[in-house]
Amino acid sequence: MRKTINHPSRRVQDIMLPEEIWDIIFRDMTANDFHSATLACPAWDRLLCHKKGRILFPLVLPILVDYLPIQTLLNCRLVNKTSKKLIDNILQNCYQTDAIIDPKRNKRMGSRITSIINKECYSFYTPQKILRFITHFETFSFNPFLTGSVSLSGCVPENVEGWEMNILSFLAHFGHHIKSLDLHTNFENGAHFLYAVKQISFLNYVPNLKVLKLSGVVWRKVEVKHLMRLGRLPDLKKLVHLDVETSSWVVLQLLLRQCGPQLSKFHLRRMFPMSPEINWKKITALVPNVKEFQLIYDNEVVARSFPKIIGECNWNLERLVIASQTLINITDIIAAVNQFSTTLVELEISAALSLEQVSNCYATYFEKMEVFFKLKILKIKLFTGSCNGLLNVLLVKTPNLVELYLLMEKPVNIGDATEMFQNEVCLLPKLKKITIQVERHGEMPLKNKESDTIVVTRIV
């Protein structure tokens, strides 16, 4: 019979090991595991104390991104592979996150830096810049786009063939690294024959594209015919976000037929005079899974047709932005928006009101709203006068509101408005911040000239 010997139990922290053994044990741990180990046992915490700078660096770096100048951030990419990967992920995820609403602070990190890098480095608005980029990187096959986002302009120069060769060479080399593409046609130098079709053919070189922004293209009949002869647009299997400004309903339809069902974000901007042909029912049916919809227009036909049609679709929208640069009937808009009362998390309405509506106060319009239980962010830029009683109405209509943004017209007494909101901010149980922007009437809501901004936060 085997005899068992009972040793007095030993605690793990009593086990003494040489430091090089601990080094081996902790060598392959992730920063999170290391942090957990130091939290689990005070003896380990003491033992690993002098290594904390090294091991906690990957956990702290994503938080630090907000505080680092660009040059420093780029330097950090040279420190080691982990740092490089972390920074690159942050920069690329800023524009490509699948989340519709980002309540977590972490998701916003790096957006400032990403915007600057995109604007300065990956905007290919001149043929010379494309050529310089190819020369700089041609001997390497790695991903040269820190942000994964590229702006390509159709500012066609005199030497069209040479320019096209450069673009195709650029896309053939690096197209598969592009995650977000902004294709813009600039007409300053004159558009060339079939340029619009060529622009669409560029999409053949970006198979991993997630975000596509098309703007500035005026489609002529000859180009639409040419495109229809192609029959099918390039297959963009990963595309989830389409932002389009187009003059052709046919082109829009072709785009949506190809990738409509996979889109979660759909933005329609400033459509050209083709608007009378717009068939909203068809549009909404082609993008059944959209969660975020933005409509920015300066066309009265769209303004009139939108509220009547949008209500008939079966979208489970979480974010809706309507920005009109023509006069709208806010009551119709509110009635249309009511269709999404059970799903909407963020709502933004930015528009100019007709004179008879301007005299009303905000509260009057929102009394006609359904109850939006999920709504957390409400941005209203209507240039209307009074906000009296607005929060009392919102308390009933949007009980879980966290952030409110209002645009008011001058002359408004900033001091009175601030005092009123400071007194009322506690009415809504979850409201944390009210931002009021005061502008002169007549300026378009999206412009930021001569504006005063007041931020009222809840005082604990």
Next chain:
Amino acid sequence: MALVRVISSDGAAFLVSQRLAKRSGKLKTEIETFRKSSDNSEAQPEIRIVTIRAEILRLVLQWLQQHQNDPVLPANQNEQDGRGDAEMGQSQWDRDFLAPMDLGIVMELILAANHLEVKGLLDITCKLVESKITGRTVDEIRTAFKLKSDFKGNEEEQTRLENRWCVEN
């Protein structure tokens, strides 16, 4: 005075006023959740923070105590430019508070301030670490944080090339 018991990962309990605790976004949410789920409105909330050890939690509470009358900064303050306003808000007390700490403790404080959503503390600690990185060469950063380069072949050269394109443009 209403109190709340905050317990660190290693089991140390800190009894603090709810008013003070609510200056942390995370603790505020936890207290409100407790209030909603508790039948007894007089019951004392108990919050266990499993990711922060006692020494660090004590420092966070000490900082909150010192700054209890400051206005609360929203988490998305300075969202437009993305930068913290540490320089504006840093007092002599803050400088004396951080001065004796080694880098490892400061980094733990950053993680704790981020987790507990204490914006002011996050700003000053991040600014301190940022000052140890900005203006330094890559080798100096590696030395300061005891980091080793693990790039192979021409990987470091590639990264320099990407950086150079960004800086020159």
